[in-house]
Amino acid sequence: MKTSADLFEEIESAVVRFAGDSGDGMQTIGERFTDSSAFAGNDIATLPDYPAEIRAPAGTLAGVSGFQLQFGNRRILTPGDQPDALVAMNPAALKANIADLPEGGMLVINVDSFKKMNLSKAGYSSNPLEDIDFRKKYHLIELDLTSLTKEALSDTALKPSEKVRCKNFFALGFMYFVYGRPLEPTLKFFKEKWAKCMPQLAEANSIVLKAGYHLGDTMETARNRYQISKAPVKSGLYRKISGNEAMVYGLVAAASRAKRNLLYAGYPITPASPILEGLSVLKKHGVKTLQAEDEISAMGMALGASFAGDLAVVATSGPGMCLKSEFIGLASITELPVVIVDVQRGGPSTGLPTKTEQSDLLQSLYSRHGDCPLPVIAAHSPSDCFDCALEAVRLALTYMTPVILLSDLYIANGSEPWKIPNVCEIPEIENSFADTEEEFVVYRRNPETLARKQAIPGQIGLEHRIGGLEKDEDGEVSYDPENHEKMTQLRASKINGISKSLPSINLEGPCHGDLLVIGWGGTYGAICSAIKNMREEGFSISSLHLRHLNPFPKDLEKVMNGFDKIIVPELNLGQLSTVLQSTFSKKVISYSKIQGKPFKVSELKEEFLKHLP
Amino acid sequence: MITTKTEESNLTKKDFVTTNDVRWCPGCGDYAILNAVQRTMPELGIAKEKFVIVSGIGCSSRFPYYMNTYGFHTIHGRAPAVATGVKVANPELSVWLITGDGDGLSIGGNHLLHLLRRNLDINVLLFNNQIYGLTKGQYSPTSEVGKKTKSTPSGSVDYPVNPILFALGAEATFVARTVDSDQKHMIETFKAAQAHKGTSFVEVLQNCVIFNNKTFDPITNRENKVDQLLYLQEGKSLVFGQNSDKGIRLNGLDVEIVESTKGTNGSELLIHQPRNSNPAYATLLSQMTYPNFPTPMGIFRQLEGKETYEDSIVEQIETSQKNGEGSLQELLTGKNSWLVED
Numbered sequence: 001m002k003t004s005a006d007l008f009e010e011i012e013s014a015v016v017r018f019a020g021d022s023g024d025g026m027q028t029i030g031e032r033f034t035d036s037s038a039f040a041g042n043d044i045a046t047l048p049d050y051p052a053e054i055r056a057p058a059g060t061l062a063g064v065s066g067f068q069l070q071f072g073n074r075r076i077l078t079p080g081d082q083p084d085a086l087v088a089m090n091p092a093a094l095k096a097n098i099a100d101l102p103e104g105g106m107l108v109i110n111v112d113s114f115k116k117m118n119l120s121k122a123g124y125s126s127n128p129l130e131d132i133d134f135r136k137k138y139h140l141i142e143l144d145l146t147s148l149t150k151e152a153l154s155d156t157a158l159k160p161s162e163k164v165r166c167k168n169f170f171a172l173g174f175m176y177f178v179y180g181r182p183l184e185p186t187l188k189f190f191k192e193k194w195a196k197c198m199p200q201l202a203e204a205n206s207i208v209l210k211a212g213y214h215l216g217d218t219m220e221t222a223r224n225r226y227q228i229s230k231a232p233v234k235s236g237l238y239r240k241i242s243g244n245e246a247m248v249y250g251l252v253a254a255a256s257r258a259k260r261n262l263l264y265a266g267y268p269i270t271p272a273s274p275i276l277e278g279l280s281v282l283k284k285h286g287v288k289t290l291q292a293e294d295e296i297s298a299m300g301m302a303l304g305a306s307f308a309g310d311l312a313v314v315a316t317s318g319p320g321m322c323l324k325s326e327f328i329g330l331a332s333i334t335e336l337p338v339v340i341v342d343v344q345r346g347g348p349s350t351g352l353p354t355k356t357e358q359s360d361l362l363q364s365l366y367s368r369h370g371d372c373p374l375p376v377i378a379a380h381s382p383s384d385c386f387d388c389a390l391e392a393v394r395l396a397l398t399y400m401t402p403v404i405l406l407s408d409l410y411i412a413n414g415s416e417p418w419k420i421p422n423v424c425e426i427p428e429i430e431n432s433f434a435d436t437e438e439e440f441v442v443y444r445r446n447p448e449t450l451a452r453k454q455a456i457p458g459q460i461g462l463e464h465r466i467g468g469l470e471k472d473e474d475g476e477v478s479y480d481p482e483n484h485e486k487m488t489q490l491r492a493s494k495i496n497g498i499s500k501s502l503p504s505i506n507l508e509g510p511c512h513g514d515l516l517v518i519g520w521g522g523t524y525g526a527i528c529s530a531i532k533n534m535r536e537e538g539f540s541i542s543s544l545h546l547r548h549l550n551p552f553p554k555d556l557e558k559v560m561n562g563f564d565k566i567i568v569p570e571l572n573l574g575q576l577s578t579v580l581q582s583t584f585s586k587k588v589i590s591y592s593k594i595q596g597k598p599f600k601v602s603e604l605k606e607e608f609l610k611h612l613p
Numbered sequence: 614m615i616t617t618k619t620e621e622s623n624l625t626k627k628d629f630v631t632t633n634d635v636r637w638c639p640g641c642g643d644y645a646i647l648n649a650v651q652r653t654m655p656e657l658g659i660a661k662e663k664f665v666i667v668s669g670i671g672c673s674s675r676f677p678y679y680m681n682t683y684g685f686h687t688i689h690g691r692a693p694a695v696a697t698g699v700k701v702a703n704p705e706l707s708v709w710l711i712t713g714d715g716d717g718l719s720i721g722g723n724h725l726l727h728l729l730r731r732n733l734d735i736n737v738l739l740f741n742n743q744i745y746g747l748t749k750g751q752y753s754p755t756s757e758v759g760k761k762t763k764s765t766p767s768g769s770v771d772y773p774v775n776p777i778l779f780a781l782g783a784e785a786t787f788v789a790r791t792v793d794s795d796q797k798h799m800i801e802t803f804k805a806a807q808a809h810k811g812t813s814f815v816e817v818l819q820n821c822v823i824f825n826n827k828t829f830d831p832i833t834n835r836e837n838k839v840d841q842l843l844y845l846q847e848g849k850s851l852v853f854g855q856n857s858d859k860g861i862r863l864n865g866l867d868v869e870i871v872e873s874t875k876g877t878n879g880s881e882l883l884i885h886q887p888r889n890s891n892p893a894y895a896t897l898l899s900q901m902t903y904p905n906f907p908t909p910m911g912i913f914r915q916l917e918g919k920e921t922y923e924d925s926i927v928e929q930i931e932t933s934q935k936n937g938e939g940s941l942q943e944l945l946t947g948k949n950s951w952l953v954e955d
Contacts, residue, residue: 041953233953235953235954235955237951238950238952239950249945252941253945263698283930284938284939285944290697290701290926299694300693300698302698303687303698304667304702306698307702330688420950421945423942423945457662457703459662460662463681465677465678465686467686468686468688
């Protein structure tokens, strides 16, 4: 590729947002831009943002799909508060996103689509591109994407409608020029995806991508280009990974390290379905995936498989969690290991099915009837889903218990570079299987963990019955009042005792100060970025991010006591802060956002400032 | 199919009895079914540790506690889901699902439907007593219209579900009916159910001595059964009554009773053909109900050769592992990794 280095402006990081109709391929080009940036050695964080409707009426606000990413030469923890550059494929995409673009931001417009009908569908009474003030406000680049794409493909045999569909890659090629991105990963992607089944499409998209790139070279308005050098990361082999992918790999790795077969049962639900889909292609790894008739059944299948000795896993989202509750109670009283992944989305009910939220914490902690405490952990970033899957399996098998693992839509769909672990370095996970040579007493416990042993159907001489009715230690049904109290206490003590196995809290910042920020889940990136900035500005502020939400790490209270004030930012009405408030004597301040969107670094900083002297 | 490790040939009924006190009401039909299952299992040539009994909630679902095998007493209506997980995790196990008319056809109707259509090699025994016993006497989805119970003092108004027709509708590959008062027929039917590869659905007419006593008496008591029960035998004419002097023949798209087969060679009578793949015949049989027809007992439908769910799953895995299992390290590394050097 011809490049003119003298025209490059060196910057630390940039935020780009692609927006268009949900059929325009915005997620696809966003993903490609991400790959290309990762290949260029930048750190990245992404935020796909798509509507609940698969194809809402074309050109309307309801159908706008977006993809934002931040890439930089430093540690990038969030997809960015606001875009530096916005690509809008039609008037609706412009209308839905323009408020986020700061003055002077780069605005790339597909002018071909700014026709009367599209303008009116988007609710514009006049064309904003004809407004002088609007034109002055942004660094406006108008491209005739449709015509340019058709022109670039004039020598190919594609039908006109097929040609037009390639226009997203023209826009992508142009943005590659602006940010000096390498084309190779995308050209390779075309080859891998289409070379076999539709070689003409692979060829056409390659032509269009290059045409978009070269156009930049010839355009006066695109003269300012940006250069972002490599991010300083630890040496090693990296790949890009989304939260759902990391979850899939973490579960497969855990099964392998626990030497159990992985059986996954699921029912399609946004945003957890990619876990079912991702595991279903791993038959080569011995993974069994069952698509159940409903959420309840998926949980039942998993429990049956657990009883029979498999590593059993389900994943769902909020509404599915509601349906699984009764079975989770059964898993608790029968003390069978099973991992329940909840990829949270906006609720209650169908709520905001394609937007993020952290509002299933209280449900995870308390949704069962009876006294039924369970381990609850939460992943804090896309790649952390891998580590959390391993941790969830460790807890389930070590303590013979169902474990709830919280993810959320933001980290499930978002992606970041991931240093690929060496499989041999992943610790083995031990099982508590019963031995046919020894006496088996169903609820006799390991004095250390209070976990019972598991006998598997097929093991000779260990025949026994489990079930929802309360049992005594021997596994016999017992209605004895004292026994019920004893068993309830034992199950609770077992879960509480997990805290003994947890590492001490890793604080971001010193252990004493004016303000402590406590976070959990997908808000990690935004909180860390805000804290880092504010510490550089000289504020006495620290943060900790909880992976274990039940039980809490044993030193949590001590750490909390080292600060004057504590604030808990959450994408819900204050669920963790409620739990902290009811568990510890220290007062906590809740900071909520319930808009289906992640925190911006700027809004966190603004809020934290209010609580600092 | 089932590999054995213990001396299964020496098993007796005693091996399947637990020390637990059986807590069904005295006189409950469940005792007879328990006895029949405990007499059946030792004769199946399957090692004891391979049996798993899964149940839901209800009187019948206490069953696993009384069987000295692996057992899982689960939650209301969901036993088919648990049984599916057990069977897919280990297809070598002999999985028996015990359910009732409320558990299987009301709260668990959905799961039962999907278990049957998936054709897992599981034996389903549905104890049909046409009443909710454990909750003390409300009408059930198999109760007749107009059933007066505590929850329907003026009589129930909903139409009952026909368990056999339900199973046929789900395209179950083995559908049978037996009755708690006939040990021999139960054992014979349970053995046939185990021998069938695929989901075997067995409706067991069962008397609830407390809340629905003698509900099946019009067809099963000593005086009536000769004229009211029709025992299905493959390849034989559909006959019933004293000296098998009555029969069933086809009239258009309906069946009708031939009051006397005397003097005929039986050629006009329907021949029992449970292996006919057309469901029309079994459906006709399912419509034969008291008081217009004798109630058929035995195997309504038995189709062999349809691949089971668990076998298909195992087969897909084996096919993809033909050239060896996947490497975890390769999976994690993926195809688009990049190296960052110092």
